[in-house]
Amino acid sequence: MANQVDDSVDGGADDRAREAAIEAALGKLDLDTKARLLAGQDMWSLPAIPEIGLKSLVMSDGPIGVRGVRWTADDPSIALPSPTALAATWDQALARRAGALLAQEARRKGVHVLLAPTVNLHRSPLGGRHFEAYSEDPYLTGVIGTGYVQGVQSGGVGTTVKHFVANDAETDRFTVDNLVPGRALRELYLAPFEAIVANAHPWGIMTAYNQVNGTTMTEHRYLVNEVLRGEWGFDGFNVSDWLAARSTTGAVKGGLDVAMPGPQTVYGPALAAAVRAGEVEEPEVDEAVRNVLRLAARVGILEGAEPVVPPARRPAEIDGEALAREIARRAFVLVRNSGVLPLRPTTRIALIGAAARDARVLGGGSATVFPARIVSPLDGLTAAVDALGYAVGADPSDELAPADKGFTLRAVCRDADGNVIGEGSLPSGQLQWMGADLPAGVTHETLHSIEIKGTFTPRESGDHAFGTRGLGAFTLTVDGTVLYDGVQAMGSETDPFEAFFGAPLERGRVHLTEGRTVEVSLQHPLDKSLAMPLPAVIFSLTHLGPRRDEDTLIAEAVAAARDAEAAVVVVATTERVESEGFDRTDLRLPGRQDDLVRAVAAANPNTVVVVNSGSPVELPWRDDVAAVLLSWFPGQEGGDALADVLLGAEEPGGRLPTTWGSLTDAPVTGTTPADGRLAYTEDVFIGYRAWDRSGATPAYPFGHGLGYTDWAYESIDVTGTTATVRVRNTGARPGREVVQLYLAPIEPDPARPARWLAGFAGVSAAPGETVEAVVELPRRAFEIWDESTDSWAYQEGSYELIAGRSLTDGRVTETIVA
Numbered sequence: 001m002a003n004q005v006d007d008s009v010d011g012g013a014d015d016r017a018r019e020a021a022i023e024a025a026l027g028k029l030d031l032d033t034k035a036r037l038l039a040g041q042d043m044w045s046l047p048a049i050p051e052i053g054l055k056s057l058v059m060s061d062g063p064i065g066v067r068g069v070r071w072t073a074d075d076p077s078i079a080l081p082s083p084t085a086l087a088a089t090w091d092q093a094l095a096r097r098a099g100a101l102l103a104q105e106a107r108r109k110g111v112h113v114l115l116a117p118t119v120n121l122h123r124s125p126l127g128g129r130h131f132e133a134y135s136e137d138p139y140l141t142g143v144i145g146t147g148y149v150q151g152v153q154s155g156g157v158g159t160t161v162k163h164f165v166a167n168d169a170e171t172d173r174f175t176v177d178n179l180v181p182g183r184a185l186r187e188l189y190l191a192p193f194e195a196i197v198a199n200a201h202p203w204g205i206m207t208a209y210n211q212v213n214g215t216t217m218t219e220h221r222y223l224v225n226e227v228l229r230g231e232w233g234f235d236g237f238n239v240s241d242w243l244a245a246r247s248t249t250g251a252v253k254g255g256l257d258v259a260m261p262g263p264q265t266v267y268g269p270a271l272a273a274a275v276r277a278g279e280v281e282e283p284e285v286d287e288a289v290r291n292v293l294r295l296a297a298r299v300g301i302l303e304g305a306e307p308v309v310p311p312a313r314r315p316a317e318i319d320g321e322a323l324a325r326e327i328a329r330r331a332f333v334l335v336r337n338s339g340v341l342p343l344r345p346t347t348r349i350a351l352i353g354a355a356a357r358d359a360r361v362l363g364g365g366s367a368t369v370f371p372a373r374i375v376s377p378l379d380g381l382t383a384a385v386d387a388l389g390y391a392v393g394a395d396p397s398d399e400l401a402p403a404d405k406g407f408t409l410r411a412v413c414r415d416a417d418g419n420v421i422g423e424g425s426l427p428s429g430q431l432q433w434m435g436a437d438l439p440a441g442v443t444h445e446t447l448h449s450i451e452i453k454g455t456f457t458p459r460e461s462g463d464h465a466f467g468t469r470g471l472g473a474f475t476l477t478v479d480g481t482v483l484y485d486g487v488q489a490m491g492s493e494t495d496p497f498e499a500f501f502g503a504p505l506e507r508g509r510v511h512l513t514e515g516r517t518v519e520v521s522l523q524h525p526l527d528k529s530l531a532m533p534l535p536a537v538i539f540s541l542t543h544l545g546p547r548r549d550e551d552t553l554i555a556e557a558v559a560a561a562r563d564a565e566a567a568v569v570v571v572a573t574t575e576r577v578e579s580e581g582f583d584r585t586d587l588r589l590p591g592r593q594d595d596l597v598r599a600v601a602a603a604n605p606n607t608v609v610v611v612n613s614g615s616p617v618e619l620p621w622r623d624d625v626a627a628v629l630l631s632w633f634p635g636q637e638g639g640d641a642l643a644d645v646l647l648g649a650e651e652p653g654g655r656l657p658t659t660w661g662s663l664t665d666a667p668v669t670g671t672t673p674a675d676g677r678l679a680y681t682e683d684v685f686i687g688y689r690a691w692d693r694s695g696a697t698p699a700y701p702f703g704h705g706l707g708y709t710d711w712a713y714e715s716i717d718v719t720g721t722t723a724t725v726r727v728r729n730t731g732a733r734p735g736r737e738v739v740q741l742y743l744a745p746i747e748p749d750p751a752r753p754a755r756w757l758a759g760f761a762g763v764s765a766a767p768g769e770t771v772e773a774v775v776e777l778p779r780r781a782f783e784i785w786d787e788s789t790d791s792w793a794y795q796e797g798s799y800e801l802i803a804g805r806s807l808t809d810g811r812v813t814e815t816i817v818a
Contacts, residue, residue: 009375014306021305022293024285025052027170034289035271040262043435044069045532046292055304057296058162059239059260059405062116063132063148063368064362064635066105070437074426078105078777080637082614083118083144083660085331085632089136090738092147096675099159100315101323106157112156112299113204114364117640119145119192122615122658123168123686124669127248128583129686130189131363131614131633136687137702138188139757139781142195149200154308157298161196162206164217164228165189167241169671171343171583174244179679181811187684188793190223190767194232203236207256215254218245224255237291248610249279257710261435261534287689321637328634328641333654334706335699340606342648342708346386350564351378352393352557352600353781354573355595355612356403361401361798362633363614365580370427371636376569377610380639383645389564393557394550394596396589397574400467400504400542403429407520407543407775409454413439416448429522429541432470435534444535449525452541456673461514462546468537469504476507481517483508498717503576504542514786548663550592554599561604568646570602572612583671586617587663594620601625610642616660619699647776648708649780655705655738655806659688661698667691688807689753692753703757703806709735714770715804725773726801729765736764739773739803743781746798746815752784755802775803782818 013240029037032047041047041056048056065077080086080102095157106114118129134141149159160185166178166189196202205228207217213766217223219238228234245251246268252274259265272339274280292351293302300307318555334341343349359376362368381388397527404407411431412424424439431452438447456478458464466483468474476484484507512518522541561567569594577584588594601607603626608627611617612634622628629652633639644650663669667690668682685693688702689732717724739762744755759775779794786793798817 014308015513018294018297018305018494020300022290024304025054025293025302026289028052029289030270031275031285032272034285036266036268037269037273037292038258038285038288039265040260041477042263043437046258054293054296057113057292057301058111058297058298059113059115060106060109060111061366062102062117063324064367065371066102066109067369068109069434071212074371074425075109078123078324079369079371080324081328081331082131082633082708083134083640084131084614085634086143086148086327086655087140087333088139088333089327089656090657090760091656092143093332094330095144095147096151096320097323098327099148099153100155101158101318101320103152104315104318104504104675105153106152107155109792111157112301112397113160113295114152114162115162115206115383117145117148117159118162120163120166120168120194121188121192121216121686123680124671125587125616125663125666126584126669126671127168127615128170129363129365129580130658131578132365132367132580137657137757138191138658139195140657141192143795144344145192145196146171146200149202149580149710153200153203156307158203158207158271158295158301160204161193161202163208164193164205165239166212167208167210168461169592170581171671172673172676174209174650175211175676177214177677178675181680181683183785184680184684188686190227191426193228195234197228197234203298205234205236206236207238207239207244210240216246216250218256219247219254221254229255235291235294235543237295243639243650244667248274252280252288254282257291264534266756273428274351276748310438320760324635325637325641325644328631328638328642329650330653331634332393332645333630333631333656333704334627334639334652335656335660335704336622336625336628337706338626340431340566340608341629341646343646344480345384345647348387348565349381349385349389350557350567351381351388351390351570352560352567352596353570353572354395355570356390356570357392359638360572360574360612361635361638362474362813363580364575367580372439374636375639377568377642380643381568381646383640384643389560391557391560392553392587393600394554394592396572396591396593397576398544398547398591399576400465400506400544401575403456403520403541403543405740407454407519409452411439412451412453413442413447413452414449415446416759422448429543430538433540434536434538447526447537449523450537450665451524452522455517455723456519456520456543457517458512458514458545461547462548464512464546465506465509465544466520467504467506467542468522468540469542470524472539473525474507474539475523477520477521477542478508479512481510483510504540507543535592554592554596557596558599558603561600561607564604566606566608567600567604568608568610569597570610570612571597573614573617578614587616587704587747591616597621597625600741606777608646616658618662619660622699650771651708651733652705653707653736655703655740656700659691659698661691661696661700665696667694667696667697685753689756692754701806702741703738704809705806707737708737709733709753709767711735711737711805715805716801716812716814718801718814718816721777722780723759723777723814724777725772725775727763727765727773728770729767732767734766736762737773737805738762740806740814741775741777742802742804742807742810744800744802745795756781760803797799
């Protein structure tokens, strides 16, 4: 499936014409201008050079939406389901459609390059940013990533496949030296990048913060110049992760084209000086500039160069809300069903859980976007069923969070004399302005203080807690009462970002009445002595609603469940559990959500649990409930998609892209370096490969997922490298099946996994219909990396080819000889 022809890049005469325009432009640039082009001019863009007809190239975070260049809700973004959800669809064509939609969004926002997709692997289930990556399997990751990149670039927008390479955890990510054995590096961690370069021809790569085997990735001459550019033939631009570049000469010689963000980087004047000092050869600079100009030509911002995708060739307009809903329901993985699902619209349902009302639709960190609307499970089911009751049951968090529901806020900027110099709306109480990301008319030089001000209309009566997060002086006022007037100094943190993004501090409580609007204000004079790596203003107004007795809340949920025909409990992680910047410490659901599920299940045998998390959590009650549905972070339309699936209008289409199990049994868990190094001692055994080797049984295996119909696997036939699997829909409903093929050597080899994914295909059939899944077996499935020769070695011999519904549910087999 990963071998689809890439039609997003033309060739021949058009390519030659673009290269000629690039060379002509390059020849007009002096050294200082070339060096300046390779350094960001601000947080998100490269400088324009009018004398060669080059416009400013703009980049933006993804991967589930396009935020644009400002952290604001003034220009909303479509929020698609998380990358783990997209991978759970096992559908490259759907990933391509998602990419095409994001290209459409990027063009609307004036963005030329999307900083996505993330194709690092789920090495340990504790990885805090796993929701932003696809899978534990390199083949599946490559297939989905290929579709995504093809889709984005079919719309004339560039991608930067990231983070090259082995950025598989967040702990000490800026400095960690990941010690990766040669075979594991090639067979696992480099493999998705290689597949995407071969099959989707990405226009960009982003190099990671971390080191690999002693060399930081922004200076890794071997992996970038020899492997990525040399062996694989990558001809795009290589941009650093933000603030990752550390050395001028090391970065240039290591193949880094662009150092972001700007204007203070290791390039620019420092690069020109290095050339004049004889530390860098000017042709090395020229090669980097050539790569940047090639990107500019491809996206259509270099005069005299035809863009790869002119407007007439772009995909037709896509309905973003409809596609977000479709991806969500196709991604939901039904891992358990005693027959209770699907429910009838006339079923009396008790909906339970804080996350049912306040859905978590996306992960934290740079993946954050601000959709125009969010459909919660409560919204979706209220519109779809006849009788629905709701109870909170248990809140997953007792920590203050950026002010959100019920708040209408703006930021007022003042100069040193107290004059207002600008204003901007805020999507929440978290203010995060970096680089030039400031309201119109405001500069970091003139900005002296900021006030977050607005109104709050409580949804509940009681004592509301308010607080702050960040460093410096704060004055917090709620409903006319000053709750705090003081200074927050640096604590034990060695990195100021830890204080800015760490745990918020409660500053006081106010008794408020449901529905009565009050004024809120947080004033913050800036302390410009704080050492920040780039101009930034980051602080938060935080809030926590009234805390009721948890036993009482659970008792109310139990009463609601007992009076209903079915109970739907939505459990979730929080931003303090899954986000960029830190790894997880356990796999438990936060708060008393496990207690809630057990209590509700004891009261109602028809209890369905919806798990709202981006990556695996432990489900100790899973055998005690009627059904378990994994919704991932389902994007802005998640509530409507959930109603579609629970009520049977659509079937849950997802299959697990990563193994779910307990932390105790998980064979690979380490994310914390020792003396700055993190050794990948497991070699090629991660994910299901490691579970197989350990002999432990996970809660749910890789590839697992149930639908609302049944399938019979009738036969498998292999001709050459083509496998054809006949399957029949034996149920009463139409459905879609993901036919998965695994290779297992007949003669076990302890140095190789017991089995691995070799291919898959999705098929749809009406009740009683027989269809064929045709899968091409790639040569790479039979190869290993031979470290003695630094090359791929074809492994001849006999293999069992297993076709089935998951890694552990093989249905038909065929012995083949390679």
